[in-house]
Amino acid sequence: MINSQHFIETIIVIPTYNEADNLPKIVKEISSLGINNIGFIIIDDGSPDGTGKIADKISNEFPGFFKVIHREEKMGLGTAYVEGFRCAIESKARKIIQMDADFSHPPKEILKINYLLNSSDIVVGSRYIDNGSVDPNWSLLRKSISSFGNFGIRLLMGLKVRDATSGFKGYNSHVFDKVILSQLKLKGFGFQSEVAYRCQKKQFKIIEHPYVFIDRKLGKSKMSFSIILEALYKLLMIRISK
Ligand SMILES: Nc1nc2c(ncn2[C@@H]2O[C@H](COP(=O)(O)OP(=O)(O)OP(=O)(O)O)[C@@H](O)[C@H]2O)c(=O)[nH]1
C-alpha cells in the first residue's frame, strides 16, 4: 500500500530476484527494529519463484509506505537500484538505505547506519575495517576473490573507502542532487563501486560502519573471478572517460 500522507524518514531499498523465502522474513525483521516512519521499496524482476506476488501481499498488509516495482525480466542489480532510488527520492524520504534480501547484510546494522546518517552524507557498511569481516565460513578461494576484487577496485578507482564493493549503504537523499542517477552505467556487481566512486568525486562526508557479511543460506553463490574482472574492466572505462 502506498500511503503518501506518511512522512518517510528512512526508506529501505531492496532489489529481489528469487527471494521468496527471504523477503517476508527480512521485512519483518527490519520492521521490528523500531525505526520511526520507515518505508520499503522492492524492485522485483519477474522472479520465477513468485517473489513479486509475495511482495504485493506484504505491501497490502504493511501499515506504512511499501512500494513494489515490478519489472518483466532480470535486468541487473544496478538498474534495479537506480529505479528504487528514483522512487525513494520521489517519495521524499530523508534517508535511503540499500541492502540485499538474502540476509548477507544483517538487518540489525540498519539501526546504526540510520543513526550515523544524522552526522554524515553516506554510510558504507564495511567488511574491511576493524570489527567487520566476510563470512567466517568462506573458503580461502572465496576470501581471496573478495579481497582481490576489493583491493583491485580501490587501486584502480583511487577509492578511499575500505569496502569498495559494499552493497550495504545509506545515503541522505540530497546526495542524489549531485550524484546523477541517469549517469550511473554499470548494471551488475560493479555498480556498487561506481556509486562509491561518484560519491567520492562529489566530496561527500562518508563514514564506514563495520559489519560481518553472512553468506546467503538459500541458493548458490554466483561470485567468480570472471565477474570481478568484468567489473574491473568496466570501472576502468568509467575512470578514464573523465
Ligand atoms: N531486481 C533485481 N534484483 C537482483 C538482480 N540480481 C540480483 N538481485 C538481488 O540483489 C541482491 C544481491 O544479489 P545476490 O544474488 O545476493 O548477489 P551476491 O550477494 O553478489 O551473490 P550471492 O553470493 O549469490 O548471494 C539480492 O537481493 C538479489 O535478490 C536483478 O537482476 N534484478
Ligand SMILES: [Mg+2]
Ligand atoms: Mg547475496
